[in-house]
Amino acid sequence: MTNQPDLEERSDYAAVGGGPAIAAVVDRFYVLVLADDRLRGFFDGVEMVRLKRHQVALVSQVMGGPVSYAGRDLREAHEGMSISPEDFVSVAEHLVTALTDAGVEPAIIDRVVATIAGTEADIVETRPAAG
Ligand code: HEM
Known part of the structure; x- marks a missing residue:
């Protein structure tokens, strides 16, 4: 029987090893996203610093890390990019791969997926009813 009560009191961010572990996930996620033909174009011309910020925010935020992200909210940040539900799924899948690797x-990956799913409405471009 496994008995690790303290895990329940820590954030997932801490449970996986904090900063260094997250950095490894972020690096892997970045490689996967930029190697994906579906996704690479979205990041064309995006400054590395911002790209890095995107990845760290995405990974840490959803794991309950001590991230005080003070940038634009998710809806504003992705507005006008025409991100489709399929694009969104691709990004989520790469994140799951990076976490798995x-x-x-x-159990932690499941929670990450649930949190990511909750951001979809802000990120995917929903076409308003044609008027
Ligand atoms: C799945 C959850 C996602 C989260 C939590 C997230 C988070 C963020 C955040 C916080 C920013 C703002 C970065 C900044 O202002 O510096 C951002 C920007 C951006 N995101 Fe996402 N994102 C997600 C999904 C996606 C998807 C699915 C795509 C494309 C397929 C995408 C592409 C981009 C791009 C191109 C930027 C602009 C970078 C820039 O020029 O600032 N993101 N994202």
């Missing part, structure tokens, strides 16, 4: 436990 880093040995993050399935």
Whole structure:
């Protein structure tokens, strides 16, 4: 029987190993996204610093990390990019791959996926009814 009560009191961010572990996930996520023909174009011309900020925000925020992201909200940040539901799924899948490769436990990955799913409405371009 596994008994690790303290895990329940820590954020997932802490449970997976904090900053260094997250950095490894972020690096892997970045490689996967930019190697994906569907996604690469979205990041054309995006400054590296902002790209890095995107990845760190995406990974840390959803894991309950100590991230005080003070940038634009998600809807504003992705407005006008015409991100489709399929694009969104691709990004989410790369994140899951990066987390899996880093040995993050399935229960934590499930929570990450649930949180990511909750941001979809802000990120995917929903076409207003044609008028
Ligand atoms: C899945 C959840 C996602 C989260 C939590 C997220 C988070 C963010 C955040 C916080 C920013 C603002 C960065 C800044 O202002 O510096 C941003 C920008 C951006 N995101 Fe996302 N994102 C997500 C999904 C996506 C998807 C699906 C795509 C494309 C397929 C995408 C492409 C971009 C691009 C191109 C930028 C602009 C970078 C810039 O010029 O500032 N994101 N994202």
